[in-house]
Amino acid sequence: MNPRTFLYGLWSLGVVALFVLSGIFAWSPFAEGGRARAHAGIYGPTHK
Amino acid sequence: MQPEMQPVADIQLPAAPAVKALACPACGGSVELRAAGYSVSVVCQYCSSILDVADPQVKLIAQYNQAAEALEIPLGSRGTLRGVEWEAIGYMQRSAYGGGAWDEYLLFNPYHGYRWLITDGRGWSLGEQLTVTPLRDDYETLRLGNQTYQRFYEDSTARVDYVLGEFYWRVAVGEEVVGADWARPGAMLSREKNAHEVSWTRSVLLTHKEMADAFGVRKGASWPPMPHQPSPNAAWLGMGFKIFAGMFLLLAVLILAFGGTSWTSAGRFPVAPDGSERTVTLGPIHFGHLYQRVEIRADVPTLENGWVDLDYSLVDRRTQQVYEAYGAAERYSGSDSDGPWTEGSRGSSVSVASVPAGDYDLVVDYKGNRWSSGSLYSPRYVGMPEDLGWMTPVNKPEVVVEVRTGALFLSSFWIALILLGLPLLIGLIRHIQFDKARQAESDFAPTGFAALGASEDDE
Numbered sequence: 001m002n003p004r005t006f007l008y009g010l011w012s013l014g015v016v017a018l019f020v021l022s023g024i025f026a027w028s029p030f031a032e033g034g035r036a037r038a039h040a041g042i043y044g045p046t047h048k
Numbered sequence: 049m050q051p052e053m054q055p056v057a058d059i060q061l062p063a064a065p066a067v068k069a070l071a072c073p074a075c076g077g078s079v080e081l082r083a084a085g086y087s088v089s090v091v092c093q094y095c096s097s098i099l100d101v102a103d104p105q106v107k108l109i110a111q112y113n114q115a116a117e118a119l120e121i122p123l124g125s126r127g128t129l130r131g132v133e134w135e136a137i138g139y140m141q142r143s144a145y146g147g148g149a150w151d152e153y154l155l156f157n158p159y160h161g162y163r164w165l166i167t168d169g170r171g172w173s174l175g176e177q178l179t180v181t182p183l184r185d186d187y188e189t190l191r192l193g194n195q196t197y198q199r200f201y202e203d204s205t206a207r208v209d210y211v212l213g214e215f216y217w218r219v220a221v222g223e224e225v226v227g228a229d230w231a232r233p234g235a236m237l238s239r240e241k242n243a244h245e246v247s248w249t250r251s252v253l254l255t256h257k258e259m260a261d262a263f264g265v266r267k268g269a270s271w272p273p274m275p276h277q278p279s280p281n282a283a284w285l286g287m288g289f290k291i292f293a294g295m296f297l298l299l300a301v302l303i304l305a306f307g308g309t310s311w312t313s314a315g316r317f318p319v320a321p322d323g324s325e326r327t328v329t330l331g332p333i334h335f336g337h338l339y340q341r342v343e344i345r346a347d348v349p350t351l352e353n354g355w356v357d358l359d360y361s362l363v364d365r366r367t368q369q370v371y372e373a374y375g376a377a378e379r380y381s382g383s384d385s386d387g388p389w390t391e392g393s394r395g396s397s398v399s400v401a402s403v404p405a406g407d408y409d410l411v412v413d414y415k416g417n418r419w420s421s422g423s424l425y426s427p428r429y430v431g432m433p434e435d436l437g438w439m440t441p442v443n444k445p446e447v448v449v450e451v452r453t454g455a456l457f458l459s460s461f462w463i464a465l466i467l468l469g470l471p472l473l474i475g476l477i478r479h480i481q482f483d484k485a486r487q488a489e490s491d492f493a494p495t496g497f498a499a500l501g502a503s504e505d506d507e
Contacts, residue, residue, distance in 0.1 A: 004284035005291075008471055012295045019299060019464040023306045026341040026402050028457035033342065033360075033373035033400025 072097060081214060082124065082137045083156045090214035091138075093123065098211070098220055120265055121153055121165070123213045127262030129174055129254065132160050136263070138213035144204045144227070154215060162216060166251055170268045171277065172259045173236065175251035182230075182237055182248060188492070190230045190237055192250065197230035197237045200275045202491040204228070206240070233278035253277060273486040281479035288472050295468050299461060308454025311345065319348070319356065319416035319445035331409040332365060333451055340453040342400040344373065344410070347448045351379045351394045352438040353420065356447060358396060359413040364406045373398040377447075380419060399457065414447060 022028065068084040071077070077094035081087060081101055088102045119139055121127075126135045138154030152175075153165040164175035182190040182197070190197045208223040225240040238249045253276055256267045273279075315330040335342065348356050355378040362371040378392035418437035439445045480497045487494040 002284045002287070004281070004475075005287045008284060008288045009291055011471060012291050012468055015464050015467045016295055016298055016302075019460060020302060022457070022460045023302065023455045024339065026337075026339045026455045026457075028341070028399075028401050028459050029463075030459040031341070031401030031457060032375070032398040033362075033371055033403075 070099075070101070072099065080124065082135055083158075083214060083216075086156070086158075086216060087137070087214035088216055089218045091212045091219075093212060096212065098218075100218065101214070119153075119212070120151070120167075121263045125263055127264075129155075129163075129258060129262050132157055134160075134163060134262075136165070136213075138215045138219075139211070140208055140219065141210040142206050143209050144206050147204060149209065154213065164249065164251065165263075167268065168274070170270065170272075170274050171256070172254045172265070172268075173251035173276070174254055175238070175249045178248040178250055180248075188495075192237060195232060195235070197232045197235070198495060199228075199492050200231040200236070200490045201227070201229040229275065231275040233282070234276060236276045251276075271485070272488065273482055275486065275489060277486060279479050279482045279486070281475040281482065285472065285475050285479060288475065292468055292472055296465070299464055303456055303461065306455035308341075308456075309452050311450040311452045314344075314410055314449040314451045316446055316448045317412075317414075319414070319439055319447060321416075321439045321441050321445070323416055323418070323439065325357075325413060325415040327411065327413050329409050329411050330449060332407040333362075333410055334407050335403060335405050335453055337405055337453070337455070339402050339404055339455075341455060341457060342371070342403045343397060343452050343454065344375070344400070345395065345397045345450045345452075346375060346377060347395045347450075348377045348379075348445070349394060349448070350438055350443045350445050351377055353380050353382075354416065354418040354438050355379070355392075356396075356417070357413075357415045358447070360398065360400075361411040361413075362400060362403060363409045363411060364404070365409060366406055369404075371400045371403055373400050401457070403453075410449070410451065412447075412449065416445060 068081040069078050070081060072079050072092040072095060074097035075092060075095040077092055079090055079092050079094075079099065081090055084101075088100070090099050090101050091097070092099060121136045121139075123136050123139060126133055128134070134155035134157050136153045137156045140152045140154075141149060142152060143149035148168060150166060150168040155163040155165055157163075162177070164173075164177075166173045166175050178192075180192075182192040185191050185196060188199045190199075203226050205224050206227045208219060208221050211219050211221055225242045227238060227240045229239075230237040235250060235252045238251065240247050240249070253274070259265045260267070314333065315328070317326070317328045320326055342362060344360055346356070346358050355376055358375040358377070360373045360375065362373075363369070375396040375398040377394055377396040379390070379394045380392055381388065381390040383389070416439050418439055420437065476497075480500060483497050484494065
């Protein structure tokens with residue numbers, strides 16, 4: 001087997017493993033919850 | 049019963065030719081003839097004179113008085129390539145008109161004949177003269193066996209610039225042939241013709257390790273790639289895309305396997321008409337999985353030209369651990385010279401990650417707000433009734449909250465896809481760069497990936 005194919009296979013397994021872990025722990029770096037985010041501060045439409 | 053077979057006679061292999069020494073008629077130096085009986089001419093390593101050794105009487109073909117060049121592979125060196133031991137017996141330096149120069153070493157083995165070691169300083173190829181003529185698939189393509197070769201160099205004159213050692217024909221400096229080449233990854237087909245004959249040679253690319261092990265040569269320049277040098281990325285990209293497709297299906301199956309719950313109502317509560325902040329506690333809400341993503345959706349059905357701030361706190365009844373999130377529903381509308389317009393949404397959805405199992409209270413701090421397009425330019429005068437906008441009691445302003453749980457975020461799926469695809473993308477870009485550089489030397493229009501982005505001017 002080509003060494004690069006083998007490395008890519010390992011990389012892919014690692015990515016899928018991380019995906020499974022993110023599912024088990026229901027984690028995402030983009031989740032709104034858990035991080036107290038302040039609102040932008042300016043309200044009102046941005047229309048035009 | 050079959051009679052026992054007895055060997056009639058021992059198999060006799062032809063004897064390997066012994067090294068024969070002869071005196072150079074030009075300088076008197078001792079010249080070694082390594083393929084005596086096979087070689088027709090030999091070049092004196094002391095004065096570079098060309099000697100005819102076809103007859104027992106060694107004759108001088110051409111006399112030169114120049115010192116022999118130091119060769120990367122000294123003549124007489126032996127090395128094993130792909131299971132056969134070869135001895136370097138001759139050396140030629142050739143060049144093409146308007147092109148570069150290259151070196152050719154003639155290898156000899158008494159049981160396997162002659163081969164060529166060819167290098168232009170970037171890598172080495174082992175060439176074997178063919179006894180068949182390749183078939184022509186089309187103008188661009190030749191076929192030898194089940195392999196096809198793409199045309200690479202058009203007909204050009206190649207000249208012998210320097211020669212040393214012995215050869216099976218009477219070679220001389222200045223000898224010219226018209227050569228053309230076809231290439232495929234790992235191999236080349238070369239056609240050489242002169243007034244008397246046309247010969248075909250197939251040369252296969254040798255790895256640096258093969259040459260280092262056989263003849264101890266140093267590694268050459270690695271860029272730009274040779275015409276028949278296989279792209280280091282092409283070998284794995286095909287299988288890589290198959291792996292990517294398999295992993296994509298696996299991710300899709302995992303998304304289904306992780307699943308989630310449907311939306312369930314957590315409660316509804318009114319918005320204060322005066323715009324004051326209120327707090328409501330909903331629950332208990334039970335979460336059963338070890339960890340879950342909790343999605344909270346708020347809907348404000350009568351919201352118009354205003355917004356509602358929503359601060360959520362999921363409080364674990366047992367540990368008092370708090371998970372916070374912030375949401376806002378904003379909805380605006382109006383009319384201008386282009387006609388009516390709307391912006392925003394009456395709903396808001398937020399997700400809280402990694403919420404452990406347990407019974408939770410959902411505490412919502414919320415506050416209704418209204419927006420007036422004329423508030424900045426139309427000051428309210430004393431005694432003028434306040435415009436409650438969408439928060440007027442008649443409008444029954446209220447917030448409806450729903451909750452559901454799951455495990456996966458869509459962003460995780462996209463991140464996984466990007467991480468899976470990134471090496472392939474990098475490999476593909478590098479493969480295209482490699483193939484463009486490889487085909488840049490060709491006398492013909494680029495093909496395959498190398499043709500991508502080629503303008504008509506390039507052609």
